[in-house]
Amino acid sequence: MPHSSGDHPPFPTRADADTRMGAAAVPARGGGSGIAARAQAAMRPAAAPAPYLNGLNPEQRLAVESLDGPVLVLAGAGTGKTRVLTTRIGHILASGRAYPSQILAVTFTNKAAREMKERVGQLIGEGAEGMPWLGTFHSICVKILRRHAELVGLKSGFSILDTDDQIRLIKQIIQAEGLDDKRWTARAFASLLDGWKNRGLTPDQVPEGEARAFANGRGRSLYEQYQERLSILNAADFGDLLLHVITLFKQHGDILKEYQRRFAYMLVDEYQDTNIAQYLFLRLLAQGNTNICCVGDDDQSIYGWRGAEVDNILRFEHDFPGARVIRLERNYRSTRHILAAASHLIAHNEGRLGKTLFTDVVDEAEEDMPVTVAAVWDSEEEARAIGDEVEALQAKGHSLESMAILVRASFQMREFEDRFVTLGVNYRVIGGPRFYERMEIRDAMAYFRCVVQPADDLAFERIVNTPKRGLGDASLKLVHAYARANRIPLMQAAQDLCHTEELRPKARNTLRNLLADFDRWRDQLASGMSHTDLAEIVLDESGYTEMWRADRSAEAPGRLDNLKELIRSMDEFESMTGFLEHVSLVMDRDGQAEGEKISLMTLHSAKGLEFDTVFLPGWEEGLFPHQRAVDESGRAGLEEERRLAYVGITRARRRAKIWFASNRRIHGMWQSTIPSRFLDELPADHVEVQEPSRSYGGYGGSGYGASRFDTSDPFQSSYSTPGWKRAQRAAGSGAAGGSGGGFAGRMGSDERRKTGGPRTIEGELVAKSVADEPSAFNIGERVFHLKFGYGAITGIEGNKLTIQFEKAGRKKVLDSFVERH
DNA sequence: CAGTAGGCACTTTTT
DNA sequence: GTGCCTACTG
Numbered sequence: 089m090p091h092s093s094g095d096h097p098p099f100p101t102r103a104d105a106d107t108r109m110g111a112a113a114v115p116a117r118g119g120g121s122g123i124a125a126r127a128q129a130a131m132r133p134a135a136a137p138a139p140y141l142n143g144l145n146p147e148q149r150l151a152v153e154s155l156d157g158p159v160l161v162l163a164g165a166g167t168g169k170t171r172v173l174t175t176r177i178g179h180i181l182a183s184g185r186a187y188p189s190q191i192l193a194v195t196f197t198n199k200a201a202r203e204m205k206e207r208v209g210q211l212i213g214e215g216a217e218g219m220p221w222l223g224t225f226h227s228i229c230v231k232i233l234r235r236h237a238e239l240v241g242l243k244s245g246f247s248i249l250d251t252d253d254q255i256r257l258i259k260q261i262i263q264a265e266g267l268d269d270k271r272w273t274a275r276a277f278a279s280l281l282d283g284w285k286n287r288g289l290t291p292d293q294v295p296e297g298e299a300r301a302f303a304n305g306r307g308r309s310l311y312e313q314y315q316e317r318l319s320i321l322n323a324a325d326f327g328d329l330l331l332h333v334i335t336l337f338k339q340h341g342d343i344l345k346e347y348q349r350r351f352a353y354m355l356v357d358e359y360q361d362t363n364i365a366q367y368l369f370l371r372l373l374a375q376g377n378t379n380i381c382c383v384g385d386d387d388q389s390i391y392g393w394r395g396a397e398v399d400n401i402l403r404f405e406h407d408f409p410g411a412r413v414i415r416l417e418r419n420y421r422s423t424r425h426i427l428a429a430a431s432h433l434i435a436h437n438e439g440r441l442g443k444t445l446f447t448d449v450v451d452e453a454e455e456d457m458p459v460t461v462a463a464v465w466d467s468e469e470e471a472r473a474i475g476d477e478v479e480a481l482q483a484k485g486h487s488l489e490s491m492a493i494l495v496r497a498s499f500q501m502r503e504f505e506d507r508f509v510t511l512g513v514n515y516r517v518i519g520g521p522r523f524y525e526r527m528e529i530r531d532a533m534a535y536f537r538c539v540v541q542p543a544d545d546l547a548f549e550r551i552v553n554t555p556k557r558g559l560g561d562a563s564l565k566l567v568h569a570y571a572r573a574n575r576i577p578l579m580q581a582a583q584d585l586c587h588t589e590e591l592r593p594k595a596r597n598t599l600r601n602l603l604a605d606f607d608r609w610r611d612q613l614a615s616g617m618s619h620t621d622l623a624e625i626v627l628d629e630s631g632y633t634e635m636w637r638a639d640r641s642a643e644a645p646g647r648l649d650n651l652k653e654l655i656r657s658m659d660e661f662e663s664m665t666g667f668l669e670h671v672s673l674v675m676d677r678d679g680q681a682e683g684e685k686i687s688l689m690t691l692h693s694a695k696g697l698e699f700d701t702v703f704l705p706g707w708e709e710g711l712f713p714h715q716r717a718v719d720e721s722g723r724a725g726l727e728e729e730r731r732l733a734y735v736g737i738t739r740a741r742r743r744a745k746i747w748f749a750s751n752r753r754i755h756g757m758w759q760s761t762i763p764s765r766f767l768d769e770l771p772a773d774h775v776e777v778q779e780p781s782r783s784y785g786g787y788g789g790s791g792y793g794a795s796r797f798d799t800s801d802p803f804q805s806s807y808s809t810p811g812w813k814r815a816q817r818a819a820g821s822g823a824a825g826g827s828g829g830g831f832a833g834r835m836g837s838d839e840r841r842k843t844g845g846p847r848t849i850e851g852e853l854v855a856k857s858v859a860d861e862p863s864a865f866n867i868g869e870r871v872f873h874l875k876f877g878y879g880a881i882t883g884i885e886g887n888k889l890t891i892q893f894e895k896a897g898r899k900k901v902l903d904s905f906v907e908r909h
Numbered sequence: 910c911a912g913t914a915g916g917c918a919c920t921t922t923t924t
Numbered sequence: 925g926t927g928c929c930t931a932c933t934g
Contacts, residue, residue: 197923226924248924270930326924361923394922496921499926519922553910560910673924692921716918732921755919756925900925 128514136793139687140211142172152176153415154352155185155893158374158408160401161383164445165430165738166421166698169383173355174204176381177219178211180353186216189246192351192368192373194225196358198674200696201227204357221351225366227327227673231766236343240332241319245665247537248327249318252530253546254278257321261313265306272303274764283309285327286395288334288365291315293399297731311372319546330365337372345609348376357564359384359404363395367407374408390692390732402441406577421698425774426744432771437727438653459737459744461767463777466751466758466875467500467706471507474703474747478513478686481701488514490700492687494736496712500705501688508643508686516685517602519693528636528647529654533671539609541665543577552578555635557602563595573746579603584746605629619664623655691736702740705747707733733766749877757888757900758875864903871906873899879909 141149151161151172163169177193178765180186193200201223207218221228225905230248249257258281259274280302284294291311301306318324324332326491337344351373356362359382362370374380389398405411419427427447434440450456459728464470478491493504501517508515509710523529531554553559570590571581585591586600609629613622626631633651636644661667673858706712713729721728737744748763865871869881879893 179912224924250924329924391922522923528910556911558910562910690921711920716920728921753925 094746096698101513105673110479111411127813138179138182141181144168144175145418146415147414147418148172149173151177151383151416152380154412155180155379155413157378158404158411159381160359160404160408160411160413161381161416162401162413162441162443163383163385163416164419164443165385165388165735166419167395167416167445168418168420170203170207170357170418171414173383174207174211176355177204177208181212186352188212189220190350190352191221191355192353193219193355194228194357194370195222196224196361197228198224200224200357224673225330225362225369226326227820229280229333229369230669230673231849232333232347233324233329236340239340239343240336241613242324242332243322246322246324246539246546247668248329249323249546250525250530250672251278252327253323253550255849256549257295258310258314261310261317262303265302265310266304267306267825277307277310279301280307281314281397282327284311285331286365288331288368290331290335295362321526322543325544327365330369334365334372337369340426344372345376348373351377352379356380356382357384360386360389360398360401361391361396362400364397364400367397367400370501371407372412377678378408378410387441387442387443387731388695388735390695390728392721398439402439413728413775415443417443419445419879420449421446421741421881423449423451423456424741425456425458426737426742428774429744429770430734432733432774433737433766433769434730436769437730438728449741457743458774458776459723459746459749459770460776460778461707461770462748464747464749465761467749467753469706470747472505474504475507475511475513475707477703477745479511482513486700488684488686491611491703492689492694492697492699492701492739493703493705494689494691494730494739496691496706496714498690500711502703504688508688514683514685515688518687518689523650523653526647526650528650532627532654535630535632536623537668538579538606538665539613539626540624540668541612542579542599546569547576548578549632555631557598557631559598559602563591563599564588567599578905579606591794596835602630604621613664619661619667620655620658623658623795670767682719691732694739697734698741700741701743701745702736703745703747704736705749706752707746707748707764707767708752709764710759710761711752712764712766728783730766730769733764754786757902758873758905759902760874760905779865800803825872865906865908870909872909873906875900 109325144152148168148171151159152175155176156264161169161172163172167885173193176734177191179556180191181188193204195204205219205222208222212218221231223231233240233242233246234244237246255278255488258277259269262272262274262277263267280298284298294308294311299305301307303310318328318626322695337347352371354373354377356370361384370380370382371736374650382401386398386401389396392398394745400407407415424428427445429642431445462473466472478488481491495501495504498520505515505517524533532553534544534547534550537544538551541547543852549564554563567578567582567585570585571578574581574584576584582599583603586596586603591599609622609626611623613619617625636647636651658664658667661670687697709715712733713726717725717729719725725881748761748767750761751758752761753759865881865884866886867881870878871881871889872878873891873893876891876893876896876899879891879896879899881889881891882898883890884903888900889903889906890898890900891906892898
């Protein structure tokens with residue numbers, strides 16, 4: 089369908105209005121009933137161009153209308169990506185090209201799936217139910233697998249293991265192999281396994297070298313045993329959901345063909361986050377039908393560490409011959425300063441497709457604010473200063489909802505929480521442990537699983553002695569051995585053992601009672617009791633609720649609340665089984681929106697969100713970019729950190745405020761830090777360096793730190809002057825003053841550490857936390873420390889010193905941060 | 910078998 | 925500094 093350039097306004101006002109109005113912490117919603125009505129109108133036969141296309145800019149429109157063949161939409165931050173996706177679906181439907189059931193639309197998270205469902209629903213004017221194949225990779229794969237489970241060695245009712253179950257299962261296998269489970273931890277193997285599955289590797293496909301590297305060459309055999317156990321348990325882990333489908337497609341061409349035929353159009357959101365397995369899945373389907381549209385932003389790929397392959401998006405044109413690449417570069421979210429800062433920063437990455445974002449967004453209410461960078465003495469002052477700014481903005485009438493603090497690592501959150509509690513500022517932490525990952529919820533779920541699936545060994549193990557019933561290791565070992573010997577589920581083994589003399593009478597009795605309980609609950613469920621009532625009965629009669637009621641700890645009441653909430657949420661499901669399936673796939677819970685609050689989260693969980701004001705604390709070498717990312721992944725790691733910085737800045741609509749501290753407590757020890765290299769990479773024209781506040785120097789301005797600090801770090805003193813960039817570069821090549829640690833070659837090559845010598849790669853600035861040599865200091869020596877001043881050494885462990893400071897009290901510090909006096 | 914003390918490690922997180 | 929896991933002891 090040819091499109092003329094005259095039938096839409098040059099500047100799409102709708103999306104613009106959306107970003108301007110929304111103060112809420114959610115992506116701008118597109119359209120309302122108006123669009124729905126227009127979409128419906130569009131479905132009537134008419135010669136006029138479909139009205140739902142009206143608000144789109146030329147590139148967006150092209151992306152919506154290029155329906156045939158592979159399309160890659162490179163959508164920069166804030167360029168209306170979701171809108172394109174949903175409108176494209178609407179367009180496919182409205183133009184009568186396919187039925188809703190013929191469209192495969194995959195997202196990464198349940199949240200994204202939900203949002204898309206909602207928006208498509210609005211667009212086409214009907215409930216979300218019309219799109220059975222809109223969902224996450226995992227939920228779609230489960231749907232496919234349930235139909236063909238037998239072909240991959242499962243039964244259709246297979247259960248899905250969560251990470252917890254997975255770890256416990258691996259631990260059992262490692263122990264059964266007689267391996268040292270401290271040297272070869274279950275956690276380590278789990279992540280190895282995860283990596284393999286992310287790459288679509290079945291046990292026989294794991295490269296020899298990698299398989300050998302674990303447990304003295306037994307990696308492959310462990311993987312095989314693990315899969316065998318899963319098959320016996322009739323269970324699959326998250327990785328399997330994709331892997332099994334890939335195997336299924338590869339081994340059964342007829343089935344693959346069926347799905348290729350079924351999916352007339354395929355859409356993929358956040359393509360830069362796909363891993364190899366997901367890529368293979370798409371690739372197999374796209375072999376029969378090339379109408380695949382992937383939307384993503386290579387600059388926002390921040391999940392490489394969990395298997396995402398930026399390469400998937402970088403290689404798209406190669407992988408899908410004849411692909412059309414459409415760039416969305418008009419940004420509807422941020423002011424020019426924010427966009428310029430982000431673009432300039434990300435331009436330092438090499439491995440990218442390259443986009444040039446531009447914007448017309450202006451903040452009329454205030455003068456166009458440059459991105460600000462502010463220096464503070466330590467993390468405490470950072471929290472104090474940001475708290476002050478939050479209150480100042482609030483006083484000017486800005487809502488807390490429009491602000492967010494984005495940190496690199498969750499340990500940074502605590503100080504802000506403390507500060508907000510003190511100030512009485514309402515805050516909300518986004519991310520963190522999910523509802524269904526809480527201990528009490530998992531325990532409760534395990535009870536339910538045992539009722540529904542008597543063969544669910546992992547669930548049974550979890551609750552057999554929770555609450556404490558006196559069924560300890562000894563008794564459990566017997567049950568285990570018996571179950572394994574007879575290849576039967578644990579519960580059945582327990583049943584059998586109750587009729588023998590092997591168990592101690594007390595344990596036997598307890599066990600018999602527990603099994604009788606489960607039998608009774610099963611009967612009740614079978615005889616028509618509602619699953620919510622049963623759930624309540626199970627938790628009460630098992631003594632589980634009582635356990636928490638009797639618990640005196642602070643969390644106990646909250647846990648009881650969570651259990652109530654769990655039971656309440658079961659109402660929405662038809663059966664216990666339906667509920668369990670939902671929970672294993674949808675591990676999140678929305679809600680908690682009440683009240684006006686500032687949001688506190690990691691940079692990772694901020695992706696996809698936007699706020700008027702974004703605070704970005706902790707821009708220091710070692711923390712951001714994180715030392716470990718650089719150490720473990722070299723240049724690639726650094727580039728991913730930079731993308732994270734890009735994501736952080738581009739979350740801001742109006743104000744982006746960056747902070748760095750000169751001192752931070754890491755692993756319980758105070759360390760001097762220097763500003764992040766990312767600060768160097770911001771364009772001076774769009775950045776304003778804030779003068780250090782009066783409190784700079786900490787300790788009530790006693791001054792002993794500040795004066796010393798100024799002279800000891802050339803970069804610091806010059807940061808607030810126009811020549812700050814040059815000054816910092818000078819600091820890079822010259823002496824690093826007393827701030828400790830070698831400062832070798834900022835932005836060096838990505839070569840791994842040279843053999844021998846101290847670790848000084850890529851501007852290693854965080855001192856080593858392990859001692860290579862005995863400390864040069866002695867107990868009793870008088871020393872000087874930048875942050876704490878003078879003190880005497882009272883203890884030494886390697887390079888860690890315990891010092892009694894004259895003003896600051898007793899602290900543990902690294903020896904490289906003090907000097908003799 | 911259960912409660913407690915010392916040891917260790919500690920980025921990011923979805924399904 | 926703190927939380928979590930393990931090993932020891934009552």
